[in-house]
Amino acid sequence: MSLAALACSLALVIVAGVALGAVRVAPGDVLASVWRAMTGRADSLYDALIVDVRLPRVLLAAIVGASLAGAGAIYQALFRNPLADPYILGVSSGAGLGAMLALVATGGATALRYGMVPVAAFAGAVLTMALVTRLASWRGRLDTASLLLAGVAISYTLAALTSFLMVFAREQMATVVFWMMGGLGSASWPYLAMVGPMFVVGAALAVISARELNLMLLGDERAGHLGLDVDRFKLFVLAVASLLTAAAVAVAGLIGFIGLMVPHAIRLVIGPDHRALLPASFLGGGIALVAADLVARTVIAPVEVPVGIVTALLGGPFFVWLLVRGEGPR
Amino acid sequence: MSPIEKAALEYAWACVGYGDACVVEDVRLAVRAGEIVGLVGPNGAGKSTLLRAVTGDARLLAGDIRVRGDSIGALTPRERALRVGVVPQQVSAAFSIPAREFVEMARHPHLPRFGTYGPRDDEAVERALVMTDTAHLADRPVDALSGGDLQRLALAQALAIGPEVLLLDEATAHLDLNHRLQVLDLVRSLAKDGMAVLAVFHDLDMAARYADRLAVVHGGGAGDADVPERVLTAEMLREVFGVRAVVGIDPITGAVAVTPVLRDGAVRATELNARVLVVGGAGSAAPLLRRLVLAGLRVDAAALNTGDADALVAEALGVPFARIPPFAPMDAEAAVQVAKTAEAADVIVVTPVPFGHGNVDNLLIAVRAGKPLVLMGSVEGRDFTGGAAESYWIEALERGAMLVNEVEAAEEAVLAVVRRRGVEEGDHEGPDGSP
Numbered sequence: 001m002s003l004a005a006l007a008c009s010l011a012l013v014i015v016a017g018v019a020l021g022a023v024r025v026a027p028g029d030v031l032a033s034v035w036r037a038m039t040g041r042a043d044s045l046y047d048a049l050i051v052d053v054r055l056p057r058v059l060l061a062a063i064v065g066a067s068l069a070g071a072g073a074i075y076q077a078l079f080r081n082p083l084a085d086p087y088i089l090g091v092s093s094g095a096g097l098g099a100m101l102a103l104v105a106t107g108g109a110t111a112l113r114y115g116m117v118p119v120a121a122f123a124g125a126v127l128t129m130a131l132v133t134r135l136a137s138w139r140g141r142l143d144t145a146s147l148l149l150a151g152v153a154i155s156y157t158l159a160a161l162t163s164f165l166m167v168f169a170r171e172q173m174a175t176v177v178f179w180m181m182g183g184l185g186s187a188s189w190p191y192l193a194m195v196g197p198m199f200v201v202g203a204a205l206a207v208i209s210a211r212e213l214n215l216m217l218l219g220d221e222r223a224g225h226l227g228l229d230v231d232r233f234k235l236f237v238l239a240v241a242s243l244l245t246a247a248a249v250a251v252a253g254l255i256g257f258i259g260l261m262v263p264h265a266i267r268l269v270i271g272p273d274h275r276a277l278l279p280a281s282f283l284g285g286g287i288a289l290v291a292a293d294l295v296a297r298t299v300i301a302p303v304e305v306p307v308g309i310v311t312a313l314l315g316g317p318f319f320v321w322l323l324v325r326g327e328g329p330r
Numbered sequence: 331m332s333p334i335e336k337a338a339l340e341y342a343w344a345c346v347g348y349g350d351a352c353v354v355e356d357v358r359l360a361v362r363a364g365e366i367v368g369l370v371g372p373n374g375a376g377k378s379t380l381l382r383a384v385t386g387d388a389r390l391l392a393g394d395i396r397v398r399g400d401s402i403g404a405l406t407p408r409e410r411a412l413r414v415g416v417v418p419q420q421v422s423a424a425f426s427i428p429a430r431e432f433v434e435m436a437r438h439p440h441l442p443r444f445g446t447y448g449p450r451d452d453e454a455v456e457r458a459l460v461m462t463d464t465a466h467l468a469d470r471p472v473d474a475l476s477g478g479d480l481q482r483l484a485l486a487q488a489l490a491i492g493p494e495v496l497l498l499d500e501a502t503a504h505l506d507l508n509h510r511l512q513v514l515d516l517v518r519s520l521a522k523d524g525m526a527v528l529a530v531f532h533d534l535d536m537a538a539r540y541a542d543r544l545a546v547v548h549g550g551g552a553g554d555a556d557v558p559e560r561v562l563t564a565e566m567l568r569e570v571f572g573v574r575a576v577v578g579i580d581p582i583t584g585a586v587a588v589t590p591v592l593r594d595g596a597v598r599a600t601e602l603n604a605r606v607l608v609v610g611g612a613g614s615a616a617p618l619l620r621r622l623v624l625a626g627l628r629v630d631a632a633a634l635n636t637g638d639a640d641a642l643v644a645e646a647l648g649v650p651f652a653r654i655p656p657f658a659p660m661d662a663e664a665a666v667q668v669a670k671t672a673e674a675a676d677v678i679v680v681t682p683v684p685f686g687h688g689n690v691d692n693l694l695i696a697v698r699a700g701k702p703l704v705l706m707g708s709v710e711g712r713d714f715t716g717g718a719a720e721s722y723w724i725e726a727l728e729r730g731a732m733l734v735n736e737v738e739a740a741e742e743a744v745l746a747v748v749r750r751r752g753v754e755e756g757d758h759e760g761p762d763g764s765p
Contacts, residue, residue: 080424208444215435217425221387222418226487227411227439272425 002270006283010062010290017058017290018050021297025050057187061293061307062286063199064184064252065262067244069285070206072259073266073278074241077213078234079148082267085259086245088148090132090155091125095242095249097158098124100165103176118194122246128154129242133235183306184252184293191251198247203282205240210274213237217272255289255308257315262288265318338363338526339384339414339495341552343393346376346383352391353379357552359545363494366517366527367555368541370534370562372571375547377530378419381497385416397495411439415488417501421480423472429483430468433458436487458486461516463509477504485513489520496520498529502536514540538562538586546570562586564646568594576646591620591646598626604748607632607668607675607701608649609692613639614681618706621741623647627748630671632692633664659688668692672699677747679740680726682707685719697722702747703731706740 019025025033030050036043037051068086075084086092102120132154136146166176212233215223224230248255263281270276289307292314296307337360347353354376361367369377382388384395384402395402397413405413423432436458437451459465462482467475472483481504488496498517502510518540521527531537537544538558545555548570553561567575572594580587606622608615609632616639622629631651634641635658644651652667654660660668668691672678678696680703685693696703709723727733734740 211435211438211441215438217427218435219422221385222421224387224407225385225411225416225418226436226491227408229407272427273431 003276003279003283006280006287010283010287013287013290013294014058014062017061017294018054020294021054021301023049052189056189056192057184057293058290060187060192060195060251061184061290063192063195064248064255065258065285065287065289065292066282067195067199067202067248067285068255068259069262069281069288070203070278071241071244071248072285073263073274073281074206074209074213074237074244075259076263076267077216077272077274078237080217080219081148082264084148086241086248087155087254087256087259089151089238090128090153090158091151091242091245092249092254093155093158093162094128094131095121095125095246096254097162097165098122098127098246099250099253100162100176104165104168115194118198118246118250121250122198122243125242125246125249126239128158129238133238183304183308185304187251195247195251198243198250202240202244202247206237206244207278209233209237209240210278213274213278214272253308255311257311258285258288258292261315261318337361337396338398339528340396341380341393342396344380344383344390344395345392346379346388346390348379348388350391352550353388354547354552355550356393359552359555361495361526361528363524363526364521365542366521366529366540368529368531368537368544368558369547369552370531370537370544371547375549376552377547378499380547380552381416381499381528381530384414384497385410408439411491411493413493414495414497415491415493416497417481417485417488417499419500419503420477421484423475423480426471426473428469429464429472429475429479430455430459432472432483433464433486433490436490439491454490454492455486458490461489462486463512478506478509481505482509482513485516494524494526496525496527496529498527500530500532503532510536534562534567534588535580535585538588539580539583558586562588574646574648576642578642589646591643592624597624604628604676604751605630605674606744606748607671607678607696607699608681609679609683609696610634610640610681611638611683611689611692613643614683614706615640616643617737618679618681618740619643619647619649621737622744623649625741625745627744630675632668632671632696633660633689657688660691665691665695668695669699672696672701675699675701676751677702677704677744679704679744680706681740682712684712684714685709686714690715690719690722693719693722697726697729697731703729704740704743704747705731705733706737707735 015027015030018030019027025046029046033047033050034055036047072085075086075089076082098120099117102116106116132147132150135150135154212228215226215228218226220230262284263277266280266284267277270280289311292310293307296305296310299305339361341357341359344357345352345355346357357380359367369380371377379388383390390402397405397410402410433455434447434451437447437454440451441447459468462485464479464482464486467479467483472480475483481501485501496517502513505513514536517527529541531541541558543555544558544561546553546561546566562577564575564577567573567577567588574591574594576589576591578587578589605628607630608619608622610619611634615631619629619631619640620643629649631640631644631649633652633654634644635654635656637656641651652664654664672695678699678701680693680696683689703726705723705726709720713719732743734743
C-alpha cells in the first residue's frame with residue numbers, strides 16, 4: 001500500500017511538474033496536450049511547450065532521481081552503512097569523468113554526444129568500480145572497510161582530474177559547468193531514449209536482487225553461510241548500481257543527496273526489506289527529483305537554479321533533521 | 331579409513347588458515363551422521379578456523395574438506411548452504427525486521443531465482459522457531475532482541491535450511507544456563523535423528539556432557555577425536571591449557587567433570603626452596619594445599635585414601651602423598667613413607683581432619699617429627715580414637731605447636747616459619763593464632 005501511495009504521488013508530482021513553470025498550464029490541459037500529441041494532432045505552442053519541453057524534462061528528472069535513489073539503496077545495503085551513496089565509492093566521479101571526456105572529445109557535435117556521453121559515463125563508472133574493488137581486495141578478501149577507503153581515495157583523484165579537464169574545454173565551459181552542478185535544462189526526448197533503457201535494465205536487475213540484498217544485511221560471512229556467493233554478488237550488484245549511476249550522471253551531471261537521502265528516509269518509514277525498499281526508493285527518488293526540479297525552475301523564475309543546488313540546499317537540512325531526530329518511527 | 335566413507339563431514343589432511351599462513355595443519359577428522367564431535371582447546375588454537383574453513387571464511391590451504399564425499403571446493407555456496415548449517419559465535423542485527431523474516435532469509439538457497447517464499451518455507455521457518463523456543467519472538471524486530479535470543483534465532487536460521495551437517499562455533503556462549511542446556515539438548519536430539527554436528531566448546535563440562543567424541547585443537551594441530559573420558563584428562567589439561575584440574579565423574583550426569591584447581595602461570599616463582607608436609611583428608615586440606623602450591627612451596631601430603639577429596643586435589647596439584655586403598659587404614663609402608671617425608675619437611679601442618687584408628691598415625695608422625703608444627707582448629711569433636719588423637723594434640727601444643735583457625739592464618743604461619751628459616755634472623759613475628 002505504501003508503494004501504491006508512492007506511485008500516485010509520483011503521478012501527481014509529474015503532472016504538477018509539467019503544469020507549473022514560467023507559464024502555468026491547468027492540469028486538465030496537460031493531459032489534453034499529451035493526448036493530442038499521442039494521437040498526432042498537436043499543433044499549438046502550448047502543446048509544443050508541454051510535450052517537447054516540460055514532459056521530457058519532468059520524466060528525465062523522475063528517471064535520474066529514481067536511478068540515484070536506487071543506486072543509493074544498493075550501496076547502503078551492500079556496505080550496511082546508511083551514509084553510503086554513489087559518490088562515496090567514486091562511481092559518480094568516474095561516470096562524471098567519462099562523460100566529461102566525451103563532452104570534450106565530441107566538441108559541439110550534439111548528435112554524437114547523445115550516444116557518447118552515456119556510454120562514456122557507464123564506462124567511467126565501471127572502470128572506476130573495477131579499480132576501486134581491485135584496490136580494495138589487494139590484500140585478500142573484498143571487505144567493506146577497504147572498499148569505502150579505496151572509493152573515497154579514487155573519488156577525490158577523479159574529481160581533480162575532471163576539474164583539470166575543464167581547462168581544455170574552454171568553449172564549452174558554460175555547458176560543462178552547468179552540467180557539473182547538476183541540471184536537467186537540456187532535457188529532450190533523445191536524452192530520454194538514451195538513458196531510459198539504462199534505467200529500465202538497471203532497475204529490473206536491482207529489483208530481482210532484493211532477496212540477496214536482504215541477506216547482505218546480515219554481514220558478508222552470514223550471507224555466505226546462507227548460500228550467497230558474496231564476492232560474485234557484490235560485483236554483480238555494484239555493476240547494476242554503476243549502470244544506474246551512469247544513467248543519472250550522463251544526462252544530469254552531479255546531483256547530490258538524492259542517493260543518500262531518499263533510501264534512508266524510506267527505510268525509516270517502511271523498514272529495511274529490499275523487496276519493498278527498492279521499488280519504494282525508485283519511486284521516492286523520482287518524486288524527490290521532480291519536486292526539486294520544479295522548485296529549481298520556479299523559485300526565482302525565469303532564472304533557473306541548477307537542480308543539484310536545490311537538492312543540496314533541501315537535502316542538507318533534511319539530513320541534519322534526520323540525525324537530530326534520531327530513531328525513526330520504527 | 332572405513333568410517334571416512336560414511337562421514338558427513340570429513341577433514342582429510344586439511345591445513346586451514348588465513349592468507350598463506352596455516353593455523354591448524356594436517357587435520358584428520360570425520361564427523362558421522364548422528365554424532366556430536368566437539369572441538370576443545372585454548373583460545374587462538376584454531377578451533378573456529380577449522381569450522382570457518384568449511385564455509386570459506388577461512389582458507390583451506392592443503393588437503394581437503396569433504397561434505398558427504400564432495401570436496402567443499404566443488405560445491406557452490408548455495409549447494410554447501412543446503413547441506414551445512416552454521417551458527418556463528420556472534421550474530422549482529424542492526425536493522426529492524428521481524429524475527430520470523432530474519433529466520434525466513436535462511437530459506438534463500440531453497441528458492442529459484444525468481445521464486446518467492448511459499449508454504450513450505452513458512453512451515454520450515456515455523457518449525458525452526460518452535461524447536462529453538464523462539465516462536466514467541468516471531469513478530470518482534472530483531473534489533474530489539476537480546477544477544478541470547480539472536481543466538482537462538484541464528485540456530486533457527488541454520489535449522490530452517492534443513493542441513494545434514496551443523497557447525498556450532500561457541501553457539502551457546504551468549505546463552506543463560508537454562509537456554510544453554512535447552513539448545514544443547516536440542517542439538518543432541520537433532521544428532522539422534524541423524525544430523526552430524528561439529529561444535530566448538532569452551533566449557534569443558536558441557537563438551538563432556540554433550541559430545542560423543544572430542545578432539546583437542548592445540549599447537550597447530552588437532553588430536554584424534556575420542557570419547558570425552560579419554561580426552562579430558564588431568565595430563566591433557568595441564569599440557570594444553572596449563573591448568574591443574576581435578577577430573578572426575580559428575581555423579582548426577584555421569585559425564586566427565588573438570589574442576590580447575592590452579593593455573594600453572596599463577597604459581598609464584600620463589601627462591602624459598604622449602605618443603606611443607608600437610609596432614610589432611612576428607613577435603614580438610616584441599617584449600618591449604620592449593621594455597622601452598624600457589625605460594626611456590628614444595629608441598630607433600632601425608633597418607634590419603636585413594637578417591638578421598640584431598641587425594642583428588644593433591645593429584646591435580648601434583649602434590650605427592652602416601653597412597654592407601656579406599657577406606658583402608660594406614661599400613662606400615664604408608665607410615666614409613668609419611669615419616670620420611672616428615673623428616674625432609676621444614677614445616678608440618680595438621681588440617682582439621684577427623685582422626686580415627688585408620689589415620690591417627692599421620693598425627694603421631696607429625697607431632698613426633700620434631701619440626702615446626704601448625705595445628706588448625708581444635709581437636710574437640712575430631713577424636714574418634716578414644717583419646718589417642720587428643721593426647722598427641724596436647725603433646726604437640728606442649729612442644730610449642732602454633733594453633734590457627736583459618737586457612738589464611740595457616741598459610742601465613744607456614745610462610746613465617748619458612749622465611750625465618752631462610753633469613754635466620756627471626757624478624758617475623760610468629761602468628762598469634764587468634765581467629
